[in-house]
Amino acid sequence: MKARQMQHPTWRDLWAFLIYFVFSQVLLTALTFFFPAFHHSKAMQPMAFLLVSALTSLCVIGFLAWSHRHQLKSKIVHQLKTLKGYARAILLSYVIYIIINAFVVRALNYLPKTWQFNNTANQKALLMLFQDKSWLPLVFIVLVVLTPITEELLFRHILIGELGKKFGFITMGSLSVLIFTLLHVQTAATPFEAIPYLMMALLFVFMYIYTRCNIVVSIVLHMIVNGISFLSIILQNVS
Numbered sequence: 001m002k003a004r005q006m007q008h009p010t011w012r013d014l015w016a017f018l019i020y021f022v023f024s025q026v027l028l029t030a031l032t033f034f035f036p037a038f039h040h041s042k043a044m045q046p047m048a049f050l051l052v053s054a055l056t057s058l059c060v061i062g063f064l065a066w067s068h069r070h071q072l073k074s075k076i077v078h079q080l081k082t083l084k085g086y087a088r089a090i091l092l093s094y095v096i097y098i099i100i101n102a103f104v105v106r107a108l109n110y111l112p113k114t115w116q117f118n119n120t121a122n123q124k125a126l127l128m129l130f131q132d133k134s135w136l137p138l139v140f141i142v143l144v145v146l147t148p149i150t151e152e153l154l155f156r157h158i159l160i161g162e163l164g165k166k167f168g169f170i171t172m173g174s175l176s177v178l179i180f181t182l183l184h185v186q187t188a189a190t191p192f193e194a195i196p197y198l199m200m201a202l203l204f205v206f207m208y209i210y211t212r213c214n215i216v217v218s219i220v221l222h223m224i225v226n227g228i229s230f231l232s233i234i235l236q237n238v239s
């Protein structure tokens with residue numbers, strides 16, 4: 001870590017945040033302007049979200065791949081080689097996360113009724129994506145593949161891996177946890193909805209720093225979390 005702190009951040013990577021936040025809004029506006037059905041039909045709004053999310057993620061990933069094009073192949077190969085060595089840590093950290101999450105969910109049941117919730121506002125919005133079974137392949141690609149890659153590149157690679165070189169990895173790790181959590185509770189009905197995302201953010205940040213900024217590890221872990229959630233929703237709908 002000390003060796004990484006002596007390096008200079010790749011400041012141009014910050015443009016990825018502009019793509020993520022601004023381009024997505026521009027794209028959504030253009031989509032609803034040229035195809036009004038995406039705006040007026042509630043049934044089509046989830047599809048608009050999926051298309052915008054997919055295109056935005058591809059743009060973010062493509063930009064960062066270009067930004068690190070000279071060392072991209074060697075970095076990916078090296079981190080993939082070390083991934084197997086962290087397999088036990090990934091599994092253990094996920095099991096601990098599940099256990100803690102179960103205790104927290106149980107504890108939340110003791111809150112006043114007005115503060116309790118079955119699903120967070122973010123989860124309710126995501127459940128809308130599962131209404132049409134024909135969308136499931138795209139839902140899987142967006143939620144289980146593209147979203148973990150994009151969010152880990154933004155909130156772990158850039159905030160911690162790059163800006164941590166300048167401002168310290170613990171400081172930027174804490175900021176990563178805060179920003180990641182807040183972005184997932186923008187429409188929350190109660191502040192306690194932040195707890196599940198806070199725990200998730202702590203899990204990803206811890207593993208990223210623990211593995212010496214191995215972005216492949218945090219991406220795989222994020223995919224596991226989202227993948228199991230995706231599978232559980234599918235099984236609930238079937239039953």
